[in-house]
Amino acid sequence: MISMPMFNTHPAKRIAFVHHKGGTGKTTSCLNIAGWLNKLNQKVLVLDLDPQGNATTGLGVDIKSVTTSIADVIFDKANIEDAILETHSGIYLIPAALNLLEAEIELAYQSNPSVLLRHKMPTLDKQFDFILIDSPPGSGLLMINSIVAAKNIIVPLDSGVFGFETLLTLKILLQDIQQKHDTEINIVMTLLKNFSASFFDHGLTKNMKKWVEEFFSENAFENCRVCTIPFSKKIYQAQYLGLPISHYAPLARVGRAYRRIAKEILEGS
Ligand SMILES: Nc1ncnc2c1ncn2[C@@H]1O[C@H](COP(=O)(O)OP(=O)(O)O)[C@@H](O)[C@H]1O
Numbered sequence: 030m031i032s033m034p035m036f037n038t039h040p041a042k043r044i045a046f047v048h049h050k051g052g053t054g055k056t057t058s059c060l061n062i063a064g065w066l067n068k069l070n071q072k073v074l075v076l077d078l079d080p081q082g083n084a085t086t087g088l089g090v091d092i093k094s095v096t097t098s099i100a101d102v103i104f105d106k107a108n109i110e111d112a113i114l115e116t117h118s119g120i121y122l123i124p125a126a127l128n129l130l131e132a133e134i135e136l137a138y139q140s141n142p143s144v145l146l147r148h149k150m151p152t153l154d155k156q157f158d159f160i161l162i163d164s165p166p167g168s169g170l171l172m173i174n175s176i177v178a179a180k181n182i183i184v185p186l187d188s189g190v191f192g193f194e195t196l197l198t199l200k201i202l203l204q205d206i207q208q209k210h211d212t213e214i215n216i217v218m219t220l221l222k223n224f225s226a227s228f229f230d231h232g233l234t235k236n237m238k239k240w241v242e243e244f245f246s247e248n249a250f251e252n253c254r255v256c257t258i259p260f261s262k263k264i265y266q267a268q269y270l271g272l273p274i275s276h277y278a279p280l281a282r283v284g285r286a287y288r289r290i291a292k293e294i295l296e297g298s
C-alpha cells in the first residue's frame with residue numbers, strides 16, 4: 030500500500046520547496062506541482078522567495094515589471110492584496126523583485142526575523158487551497174522564513190553523487206531550524222530529479238529511493254516519501270514559454286510524473 034504524505038494542516042496547505050544546494054529542482058518542482066494542482070481545480074498561490082526570481086519568470090512575469098514584491102509584503106511596505114498577481118496559467122503569484130536581494134540583509138536587523146513571513150500567512154490562508162513557497166538556495170534568513178512559514182517541505186534532490194552527499198548537511202540544517210525556531214518540520218516528499226532507473230540498475234546501487242527514505246526515517250523525518258522525476262527537454266521548453274508542464278505537455282512522461290505527485294499531495298492533504 031502506498032503511504033500518503035502527511036501534512037501539518039492550516040486552512041490552506043502550505044509547502045516550501047527547500048534545499049540548500051542550487052539547481053536541485055526546487056523552482057521546477059514548485060511550478061509544475063502548482064500547475065497540476067491548478068488543473069485539479071485547486072486555487073494555488075506561489076510565493077517567490079528567491080532573489081533570482083525564477084518562479085516569477087517561470088510563470089511568465091517579467092521580474093523588471095514587478096511593482097510590488099514579496100519583499101514589500103514581508104517588511105509591511107505594501108498591502109498583501111496588491112502583491113498578488115494572476116498569471117496566464119491561472120496560478121496566483123506573489124513575485125520576487127530585485128529588492129529581494131537586499132531583504133536578506135535587512136532581515137538580519139529585525140528583532141525576530143525568522144517569523145516575518147509566517148505572520149503574513151493567515152491572510153493568505155483564507156484565500157487559497159495551496160500556498161507553495163519557492164525557497165532560495167543557501168541557509169539564510171529567507172530560506173528559514175520559508176520553512177518556518179510552511180512547516181511542510183518538499184526536498185528536490187539531484188540524483189547525482191554530489192546530490193546525495195548533501196543529505197547529511199541538509200538533515201543537520203533542518204534539525205537546527207527545528208530546535209532554534211521551535212518548529213516541527215514535516216518532510217512531505219523527496220523528489221529525485223533526473224532519475225534514470227536504467228542508470229542506477231547498471232550503476233552503484235538499485236536502491237537509491239529506498240536509501241533516501243530510510244535515511245530520513247532513521248533521522249526522525251519518518252513521513253517522507255520519495256518520488257522520481259525523469260529528465261526531459263520538455264521542462265526547458267515549458268520554462269521558456271512561462272508555463273508549467275501541466276499546461277505545456279501534460280501527457281509527456283515528465284508531465285505524468287508531476288501529475289502523480291500533485292495527486293498524492295492533494296489526496297494526502
Ligand atoms: N526533470 C527535469 N528534466 C530536465 N531538466 C530539469 C528537470 N528539472 C529541472 N531541470 C532543469 O534543472 C535546472 C535547475 O532546476 P531549478 O528548478 O532551477 O533548480 P533550483 O530551483 O533548485 O535551483 C533548470 O535549468 C531546470 O530547467
Ligand SMILES: [Mg+2]
Binds near residue numbers: 055057163164
Ligand atoms: Mg530556484
